[in-house]
Amino acid sequence: MSDGQxxxxxxxxxxxxxxxxxxxxxxxHTWFNRLSYLRSEKGKVILGGASQFILDTVITRYxxxxxxxxxxxxxxxIGVEFEVASRDVLEMDSGTTAGEDAQAPQKVEVKRxxxxxxxxxxxxxxxxxxxxxxxxxxxxxxxxxxxxxxLAIAKNPGVSYNPCLIYGGVGLGKTHLLSSIGNYxxxxxxxxxxxxxxxxxxxNEFIESIGSQKTQHFKNKFRKVDVLLIDDIHFLQxxxxxxxxxxxxxxxxYDAKKQMVFTCDRPISELKNITDRLSSRFERGxxxxxxxxxxxxxxxxxxxxxxxxxxxxxxxxxNYIATNVVTNVRDLESSLxxxxxxxxxxxxxxxxxxxxxxxxxxxxxAANANQTLSIDTIIKVVAQYFNISTFEIKGKKKNKxxxxxxxxxxxxxxxxxxxxxxxxxxxxxGRDHTTVMHSFDRIEALMKADEAFTNTVMKLKRDLTTIxx
Ligand code: ADP
Ligand code: MG
Numbered sequence: 001m002s003d004g005q006x007x008x009x010x011x012x013x014x015x016x017x018x019x020x021x022x023x024x025x026x027x028x029h030t031w032f033n034r035l036s037y038l039r040s041e042k043g044k045v046i047l048g049g050a051s052q053f054i055l056d057t058v059i060t061r062y063x064x065x066x067x068x069x070x071x072x073x074x075x076x077x078i079g080v081e082f083e084v085a086s087r088d089v090l091e092m093d094s095g096t097t098a099g100e101d102a103q104a105p106q107k108v109e110v111k112r113x114x115x116x117x118x119x120x121x122x123x124x125x126x127x128x129x130x131x132x133x134x135x136x137x138x139x140x141x142x143x144x145x146x147x148x149x150x151l152a153i154a155k156n157p158g159v160s161y162n163p164c165l166i167y168g169g170v171g172l173g174k175t176h177l178l179s180s181i182g183n184y185x186x187x188x189x190x191x192x193x194x195x196x197x198x199x200x201x202x203x204n205e206f207i208e209s210i211g212s213q214k215t216q217h218f219k220n221k222f223r224k225v226d227v228l229l230i231d232d233i234h235f236l237q238x239x240x241x242x243x244x245x246x247x248x249x250x251x252x253x254y255d256a257k258k259q260m261v262f263t264c265d266r267p268i269s270e271l272k273n274i275t276d277r278l279s280s281r282f283e284r285g286x287x288x289x290x291x292x293x294x295x296x297x298x299x300x301x302x303x304x305x306x307x308x309x310x311x312x313x314x315x316x317x318x319n320y321i322a323t324n325v326v327t328n329v330r331d332l333e334s335s336l337x338x339x340x341x342x343x344x345x346x347x348x349x350x351x352x353x354x355x356x357x358x359x360x361x362x363x364x365x366a367a368n369a370n371q372t373l374s375i376d377t378i379i380k381v382v383a384q385y386f387n388i389s390t391f392e393i394k395g396k397k398k399n400k401x402x403x404x405x406x407x408x409x410x411x412x413x414x415x416x417x418x419x420x421x422x423x424x425x426x427x428x429x430g431r432d433h434t435t436v437m438h439s440f441d442r443i444e445a446l447m448k449a450d451e452a453f454t455n456t457v458m459k460l461k462r463d464l465t466t467i468x469x
Contacts, residue, residue, distance in 0.1 A: 008040045008074060015069045019062075030286055031058055034160065038085060045070060045078060048085030050160060053148045055082045119190045126186060127196045132179035138304050140297030143173060146288040150177045150261075154184035157192060157227050157259035161286040163250075167264040168290030169462045171330030174263035177290075178229050181261055185227055192226040199235035203242045219245075223252045227259045233282070234265045238273040247278045254281075266462075267455050291458070292465065293329065298322040301332055311340050317355045324359070327465055335359055373464060375413050375427040381464055382409040394429035408457055410436050411443035416464055 020028050035058055038048040047066075049055040063080060070078040123130070134154070139147055146166050153161055166174050182194045197205075202222075209218035222228065228249075236243050253260055264271070267289070268282045293301060299322045306313060313336075321335050338358055343350045350358070376390075383390045386405040393406050406428070413424045414436060421433035421440075428436070447454040 008045050008070065008078065009037060011070055011073045011078075012037045012045055014073055015066065018069055019065065030161075031062065036085065038083060043076065043079060044081055046081045046083060048083050050085070050156075051152055052084055053152050054160075055084065058082070119186070122190065122193060123186055126182060126194045127201075128182045128186065128194065129179050130183055132176045133183055134180045136304070136308065137173065137176055137180060138293075138297060138301045140293045140300070142291035142293050142297060143177075146173075146177060146290050149286055149288050150181050151184075153259060153261060154181045154188075157181075157185055157189065158257050162257070163254070163260040163262060163282065163285040165262045165264060165268065165282050165285065165287045166290065167267055167287065169265060169292070169328060169466060171328030172290040172292060173329055174265075174290060175231055178231055178261055178263050182227065182229050193224065194227040194229070195222070195225040196229040196231070198231040199233045202230060202246065203235065203239055206242050206245050219249070222249045225253070225258065228253055228261075230260070230262050232265065233262045234271060236274065236278075237271055240275070243275055243278050247275070247281065250278075250281050266459060269452075269455070270459060289458075292327065295322055298325070298332055301329055302336055305333060305336055306340075309340060311343070313339065313343075313350070314352065316352050317350065320352070320355065321359070373417055375417065375419060375424060378413050378416070378464060379409050379427070382412065382460060385460060394427075396429070407439035407443050408460065410439040411457065412461060412464060414440050416461065 016032060019032065023032075031054070034050055034054050036048045038046045040046070047058075049058060059082060066080045067078065070080065134147075134151060137143075137147060146168075149161055149164060150166070153164055166177055168174055179196060182196050185192055185194050206215075206218055209215045230246075236246065250260065262282060264282075268274075268279050268287065271279060299318060302318050302322060306318075317339065321332065325331050325335050339350050339355055342354075342358055379390050379393050382405050383393050386401070388402055388405060392402050393409055395402075397403075410424060410428060413419060413427070414421060417424075419427075421436040424436045425431040425433045443457065447457060
């Protein structure tokens with residue numbers, strides 16, 4: 001593609017090939033296969049991406065890298081600009097979509113003529129719970145990535161992120177997002193056949209089909225869908241023949257460019273007893289995580305849920321819930337339900353004291369989790385994870401295999417509990433509070449630099465915050 005004297009096309013190709021060598025393969029494919037050279041102007045290169053979501057991510061993560069590499073190669077200062085470009089324009093530049101396995105776009109022609117009857121049948125067959133929609137999902141920093149990816153998939157199934165995996169702890173909105181994708185597609189692209197199942201349903205149906213000698217029927221059922229949504233795939237751990245069946249279903253749908261989205265309660269790398277070939281399929285596409293919401297998001301969720309019920313509650317009580325229920329959205333909801341039910345039954349407003357009393361007696365309630373989660377428990381969980389003893393964590397040994405777990409445990413104690421750094425230091429074999437602070441900073445820095453390390457710390461944090469008092 002020549003555009004006169006300022007063409008930086010060759011430099012762009014070289015830039016991409018250099019970046020490819022430095023990034024993990026999956027990361028490269030996720031972002032650079034969706035980015036394309038459009039044209040050059042004096043001192044700048046204009047790149048195109050299929051959606052603003054892709055561009056936003058590329059800009060945040062790679063703009064500096066692109067500018068630096070281009071400038072270094074050309075010996076000039078080169079700026080980079082981004083535009084949302086239609087798929088057709090992007091396809092023309094196959095030289096720089098550059099992906100060996102960039103997928104051909106699936107042309108989705110919306111036929112508005114699908115009859116109401118047929119769409120009702122498709123809805124029924126989809127297994128979807130219609131109450132989960134994007135519009136009722138409250139966005140926060142913890143969920144923006146997963147939400148945007150889900151919406152992009154819903155708008156363009158089979159095109160951009162296939163497969164996609166959404167992972168995160170219990171009650172953080174995985175089922176909500178997964179179902180929202182399905183409901184959105186049913187609504188907007190009604191000729192596509194959408195199927196939602198939990199991994200458990202998939203397993204049970206598969207077993208049943210063997211018993212009744214209808215495996216072919218089972219295979220056909222799952223291989224003829226356009227969009228397959230499977231919830232909670234961690235359920236498949238140790239279930240070898242179901243994994244095998246899913247592996248073949250996956251390959252079939254993948255080759256046919258059908259959209260698949262999965263959810264899991266942890267990153268794929270932490271699953272046990274899953275065959276490598278299946279886990280590599282899950283990891284192939286985009287993997288996005290859901291984290292617990294922060295205080296502001298918790299408040300926003302509470303308010304939205306109250307609104308949806310047409311109820312109200314004092315700011316003081318909402319603040320109390322948002323401050324104390326920190327585990328996940330499901331626990332937030334159940335606290336709210338409890339108070340709303342009480343107030344509706346007695347037809348009176350709940351006082352702050354009454355609210356505290358009611359929430360205090362919720363059986364598996366996590367309101368006190370953070371106060372009651374002892375530093376000892378944190379030490380124990382971390383020690384167990386790293387296969388060392390709690391004495392070693394509290395002790396004085398300085399080998400790396402012990403120092404790092406020790407620092408992680410201090411980090412988590414400071415992050416999750418309300419104990420002061422002095423109190424934490426004391427529990428860690430009488431260390432000074434500055435040691436705790438130093439460890440915290442050190443772990444934070446490591447997390448910024450290393451994604452795998454971050455995953456480990458986050459996994460431990462999830463495990464700890466789901467320990468009920
Ligand atoms: P998971 O599948 O991750 O265990 P769910 O999707 O079942 O979690 O979510 C638990 C409950 O919390 C559901 O009622 C869901 O609607 C609600 N929920 C989760 N995340 C959000 C959110 N960000 N905004 C609004 N509601 C949410
Ligand atoms: Mg779920």
